[in-house]
Amino acid sequence: MKKNNSKSIHVLIACGGTGGHLFPGIAVAEVLSARGHDVTLLISEKKIDSIAASGHKDLRFEKMPFLAMPKPWSPKMIGFLSGLWKGMKQCRKIIKDHEVDVVLGMGGFTSFAPLYAGRKEGCRTMIHESNAIPGKANKLNAKYSDIVLCGLEACKEHFSKHGDVRVVGTPIRSNMRQNSKEDAHAFFKLDPKKKTLLIMGGSQGARGVNRVVGMTLEQFERMGIQVLHIAGPTDYEEVRDVYAKHPLLPQHVAAFCHRMDLAYRAADLAIARSGASSMSELAYFGVPSLLVPYPFAAEDHQTRNAEIFDKAGAAKLLVEKDLNADILADTVRSILTNNKNAEAMKRAANKVAARNAAEKIADLVVKEGK
Numbered sequence: 001m002k003k004n005n006s007k008s009i010h011v012l013i014a015c016g017g018t019g020g021h022l023f024p025g026i027a028v029a030e031v032l033s034a035r036g037h038d039v040t041l042l043i044s045e046k047k048i049d050s051i052a053a054s055g056h057k058d059l060r061f062e063k064m065p066f067l068a069m070p071k072p073w074s075p076k077m078i079g080f081l082s083g084l085w086k087g088m089k090q091c092r093k094i095i096k097d098h099e100v101d102v103v104l105g106m107g108g109f110t111s112f113a114p115l116y117a118g119r120k121e122g123c124r125t126m127i128h129e130s131n132a133i134p135g136k137a138n139k140l141n142a143k144y145s146d147i148v149l150c151g152l153e154a155c156k157e158h159f160s161k162h163g164d165v166r167v168v169g170t171p172i173r174s175n176m177r178q179n180s181k182e183d184a185h186a187f188f189k190l191d192p193k194k195k196t197l198l199i200m201g202g203s204q205g206a207r208g209v210n211r212v213v214g215m216t217l218e219q220f221e222r223m224g225i226q227v228l229h230i231a232g233p234t235d236y237e238e239v240r241d242v243y244a245k246h247p248l249l250p251q252h253v254a255a256f257c258h259r260m261d262l263a264y265r266a267a268d269l270a271i272a273r274s275g276a277s278s279m280s281e282l283a284y285f286g287v288p289s290l291l292v293p294y295p296f297a298a299e300d301h302q303t304r305n306a307e308i309f310d311k312a313g314a315a316k317l318l319v320e321k322d323l324n325a326d327i328l329a330d331t332v333r334s335i336l337t338n339n340k341n342a343e344a345m346k347r348a349a350n351k352v353a354a355r356n357a358a359e360k361i362a363d364l365v366v367k368e369g370k
């Protein structure tokens with residue numbers, strides 16, 4: 001795009017497909033918009049994208065079809081290439097219509113068409129990789145990006161061939177204010193005198209975590225704790241029915257939570273997948289966690305993410321295939337009944353938290369766009 005001499009710049013943030021791309025993208029958009037810049041968020045037609053966008057009516061969203069890359073010789077390749085071509089055309093139109101100066105991709109293959117189109121239209125381009133190791137898509141995206149931004153220091157070495165790589169952290173949304181624990185308990189109708197265990201499986205829930213937790217409810221009940229369980233839209237009904245069999249266990253079960261700030265605030269301990277945004281938020285709120293990596297994540301990146309927090313003392317890594325109700329109950333008990341353990345983990349979590357990642361990215365975007 002042409003050199004922008006006015007104060008305000010135009011930014012396209014590609015962040016569709018999964019909460020781990022959407023919410024950090026929204027976080028950067030919030031900072032840029034608050035500073036008076038023009039931002040368009042490019043999301044996909046997936047349900048999670050609409051759920052995420054519905055909580056941010058003040059931001060501008062454009063949709064494009066979700067594209068997953070098939071195996072090289074798959075018959076799906078023809079449809080994929082045609083979808084990709086249409087996606088690029090659509091992106092070039094958006095870039096021209098909004099006179100975009102900078103394209104920022106938050107990761108995954110959904111960022112490819114916007115970055116490629118951005119390059120063709122003369123925009124500055126950047127990608128953000130929040131995981132400890134990049135997937136194939138972001139390695140490709142890096143080739144079309146002037147700057148590569150990493151959420152974690154460990155990721156930097158994987159982009160060693162790229163000339164401009166910076167570690168900035170993974171942004172969290174501005175509505176993640178530090179509310180009081182009392183507000184948080186009141187919001188979920190939980191007992192302020194009891195220890196709260198938060199269960200969450202990333203933006204779409206985690207079946208493996210839901211199931212093992214379901215088998216541990218009786219032991220949680222005996223510990224005298226309460227549980228806040230965000231089950232994900234797919235498993236919600238099944239999870240709710242399992243909890244219904246334990247009416248004496250204080251509980252709040254939800255399919256999706258629009259107030260994750262309050263969920264983290266209420267929590268004394270979390271059991272979670274090790275998605276990068278979830279981890280970034282757990283650290284920000286200083287919540288000790290038991291991280292159960294999704295075993296089929298690309299390049300096993302969730303294990304690499306969890307290892308960083310485990311090593312720092314902020315979390316304990318639990319391998320899903322080795323996990324059962326007794327191990328889970330013992331681990332939860334060892335933290336929730338030992339204040340010293342919990343406090344040490346809390347301090348370690350705070351220590352690994354990224355500081356002002358959204359602001360740092362916004363600063364760079366604006367500098368590039370001028």
Ligand SMILES: CC(=O)N[C@H]1[C@@H](OP(=O)(O)OP(=O)(O)OC[C@H]2O[C@@H](n3ccc(=O)[nH]c3=O)[C@H](O)[C@@H]2O)O[C@H](CO)[C@@H](O)[C@@H]1O
Binds near residue numbers: 018130256278302
């Ligand atoms: C299976 C898989 O490959 N998952 C990947 C995906 O995870 P996923 O999309 O699950 O993303 P994360 O765990 O990183 O983040 C989840 C986000 O959703 C929000 N949230 C979640 C539940 C809810 O009810 N409400 C809500 O707002 C959380 O606050 C957080 O901001 O993208 C991440 C970022 O690349 C990766 O690290 C994960 O490995």
